[in-house]
Amino acid sequence: MTSERSGADILIETLTELGVEVVFGYPGGAVLPIYDALFKQDKIRHILVRQEGGAAHAAEGYARSSGKIGVVLVTSGPGATNAVTGITDALMDSIPMLVITGQVGTSLIGSDAFQECDTVGITRHCTKHNYLVKDPAELEGTIREAFHIATSGRPGPVLIDLPKDVQVAQARSKPMPVHPGYRPQTEPDPKLIETAVEMLAAAERPVFYTGGGIINSGPAASAALRELQALTGAPVTSTLMGLGAYPASGDAWLGMLGMHGTYEANWAMNQADLIVNLGARFDDRVTGRLDAFAPNARKIHIDIDRSSINKIIRAELGIVADVGRAMEAMIALWKQRGHKAQDLDNWFGRINGWRALKSLDFPNSTTEIMxxxxxxxxxxxxxxxxxxxxxxxxxxxxxxxxxxxxxxxxxxxxxxxxxxxxxxxxxxxxxxxxxxxxxxxxxxxxxxxxxxxxxxxxxxxxxxxxxxxxxxxxxxxxxxxxxxxxxxxxxxxxxxxxxxxxxxxxxxxxxxxxxxxxxxxxxxxxxxxxxxxxxxxxxxxVAKLANCLPMIPSGAAHTDMILQANEVSGEMDDEAKALV
The missing domain is CATH 3.40.50.970 (Thiamin diphosphate (ThDP)-binding fold, Pyr/PP domains)
Incomplete structure (x- = not known):
């Protein structure tokens, strides 16, 4: 953009160039210049929600289902604070989102002006990064950098707080360097991939523990997981956020693990000799009591977020990379070395014994809907x-x-x-x-x-x-x-x-x-x-007092599950003990 434009026009034109097709928002005084710029164009579709929290969650649903970034536009003060829950939700679940908030004029910042709040301060800990833009010439570069940060590495929300006078002021965009400070590592270290492949080839009781990082990596990562499983024969379990990366109809599927996971998934994790964590973060709903979690398993942890590795569970091998790229590298090396799937019949024999408990069964009724x-x-x-x-x-x-x-x-x-x-x-x-x-x-x-x-x-x-x-x-x-x-x-x-x-x-x-x-x-x-x-x-x-089982009580080990058959006592029955 070489000619002078208002900040609002710069914003809309830059979003359009970046491929944004939909914005979820709610107008207010501090963003009216942006809404006027939206009115004068036909490239971006605006979806008017009924409350700003709805805008943030709608943008999450848009992003999660499409693989594109979700964009939110809200006004200052309560508009921004209403969006905070959705912003935090996106941070926790690694959803790429750009949030644009209006702000009072720069001369009024800090004066407790009408609908003013410290949006940057409030959102500092629930965004990947945030900005307060005071110069319209810097707006285009800021938006492009925000997109890069939101969509690369571990995805997440980035917020731009935009004072009203900056939206109105005319400027010519300044050239900015291409994201010099944020270059996440996406390619895995070949030596670490070699170690991972050899550990997997030698394992007698391996488990793939998969998470939302596979889905965030894109469709190719889910395809890579399916191929890696077919090559190795290892069973697959998933976190809540990873469901769908591996098909539930697959013979190797153990179901979800964790607090409300299946009996076979939690016991397989406990009895495994190797856990390969693919894009998950060992959160407390999965691990249960940490000192009792998978005590005899070596652990490989592959994650694009360096800070997730060894944060909760110590891994014998940590690989910082996009999980899809890492799996593709493992597949290529596995084939190159001519590895064959281990004979896992004994391992699946034990797993099938745990499956036989049918932990997801429930009492049915002809008089009320379960x-x-x-x-x-x-x-x-x-x-x-x-x-x-x-x-x-x-x-x-x-x-x-x-x-x-x-x-x-x-x-x-x-x-x-x-x-x-x-x-x-x-x-x-x-x-x-x-x-x-x-x-x-x-x-x-x-x-x-x-x-x-x-x-x-x-x-x-x-x-x-x-x-x-x-x-x-x-x-x-x-x-x-x-x-x-x-x-x-x-x-x-x-x-x-x-x-x-x-x-x-x-x-x-x-x-x-x-x-x-x-x-x-x-x-x-x-x-x-x-x-x-x-x-x-x-x-x-539906039935008023039905309970969601299996369930691991708070503070219990990940194998201390309450099942339908032992709901009252919470004790493991003799048949279950015999399968361990």
């Missing part, structure tokens, strides 16, 4: 359409992870690290914007859905055929479950009194509203939801 059964029937009805599933946070989220089986990456959008209630609906909106022909379903709880229920209006405005499938047990279910286990059933404020009529609420927003109460009507109700061409909210009344 939530697990509802999820399974939803999966059966939709699997041929390869839907995109979002969730809120709570029991329904874990049941979805357990019972909805994902074959491909970028189809499972959920709040992992921060556990944000209210994520699912705006994320579904963002995913539907990015994938207009896809079936997008938000599996929700009756408590979580109310956190951002105003975004029903956004879906209506843009004719988005999002489906919401509420598992309504009239409790904040995960809170109630913990109160049962830890607080002797003292249900302190976990019952959802004064729930709205979700059918009437949906209709008030122009959606189709439905209620399913009878198990015999479940399949028909799901079919009716799917057949409707527009947005649908289903109030599915």
């Amino acid at each position: 939530p697990q059964h509802a999820i399974r029937r939803l999966w059966e009805a939709t699997k041929h359409r390869d839907p995109i599933i979002t969730t809120e946070v709570g029991q329904h989220q874990m049941w979805s992870a357990q019972h909805f089986h994902f074959e491909q990456p970028n189809k499972w959008l959920t709040s992992g690290g921060l556990g944000t209630m209210g994520y699912g609906l705006p994320a579904a909106i963002g995913a539907q914007i990015a994938n207009p022909d896809a079936l997008v379903i938000d599996i929700a709880g009756e408590a979580s859905i109310q956190m951002n229920i105003q975004e029903l209006g956004t879906a209506t405005q843009y004719n988005l055929p999002v489906k919401i499938f509420i598992l309504n047990n009239e409790y904040m279910g995960m809170v109630r479950q913990w109160q049962d286990l830890t607080y002797a059933g003292r249900y302190s404020h976990s019952y959802s009194d004064a729930l709205p009529d979700f059918v009437k609420l949906a209709e008030a927003y122009g959606w189709k509203g439905m209620r399913i109460e009878d198990p015999a009507a479940l399949d028909g109700g799901i079919a009716e939801m799917l057949a409707y061409p527009g947005p649908v909210m289903v109030d599915c009344r």
Whole structure:
């Protein structure tokens, strides 16, 4: 850009050149010059949300489902602070996001002006990086650098705080050096890859422990995981954020691991002699009590974030690299050296013994809808359409992870690290914007859905055929479950009194509203939801006191699982002990 432009025009023109097609936002006084610039162009589509938190979560859903960056535009003060939860969520789950916040004029900064807040200070610890731009000539370079930081290395949110006078002022963009200070390592060290391949070739009880880093790396990384597994024969488990990187129908699939993971996944991790961590971070929901985690396994940790390696669990071999590139290097070397898959029959024999416990089974009922059964029937009805599933946070989220089986990456959008209630609906909106022909379903709880229920209006405005499938047990279910286990059933404020009529609420927003109460009507109700061409909210009344099991209690070892069969005592039965 050689001629003088306003800061607002520089912003819009630079975003356009960087390939931005969609911005999620909400106008206010401190960003009106930018909104005026948006009005005068037709390259970028603006999606008007109903609250700034919804904009951030919608941008997350857009980014997670498409592989592109999500862009957010909000005003100063409460506009910025309302977006903080979504920004933090994106940081925890490594979602690439650019957040543009308005700010009061530079001469007013620090004067407690109307709708002023220290946005840079507030967001310093929940962004990868943030900027306060005071010179419009520096804006283009800042935006380009922000894009680079948000999308390279471990992805995450970057924020640009833009005073109103800078948006109005005229300037000619200054040339800036190409990102001199941030060059993440993406290619693996060949010597470390050689060590990793030899460790894997020698292992008798290997496990691939996969995470969201594989999905962030792109479709090629998921393909590489599948090829690496086929070459080595090793079983695969996944974190909550990694579901879909390896197909749930694969013979080597162990299911999700961790607090609500399968019996076979957690015991395989415990009894493995080699754990290959591919783009995961050994978080507490996976490891349980650290001193009891996989005591006899050597560990390889591959991660693009150098700080994640040896942060929680000590690894015998740490490799800093893009996990997709690292797996491709391992595949090439494995083939070059003529390695064959180890004979893992004994290992899979033990795994199949753990599988035989069928840890995800649950008591069914002909008089009330079991939530697990509802999820399974939803999966059966939709699997041929390869839907995109979002969730809120709570029991329904874990049941979805357990019972909805994902074959491909970028189809499972959920709040992992921060556990944000209210994520699912705006994320579904963002995913539907990015994938207009896809079936997008938000599996929700009756408590979580109310956190951002105003975004029903956004879906209506843009004719988005999002489906919401509420598992309504009239409790904040995960809170109630913990109160049962830890607080002797003292249900302190976990019952959802004064729930709205979700059918009437949906209709008030122009959606189709439905209620399913009878198990015999479940399949028909799901079919009716799917057949409707527009947005649908289903109030599915499920068993009130069903628990999400298996479960590792807080502070317990990762093998101390409460199963359906021993829910009351929490003790491992004799059959289970015999399999260890």
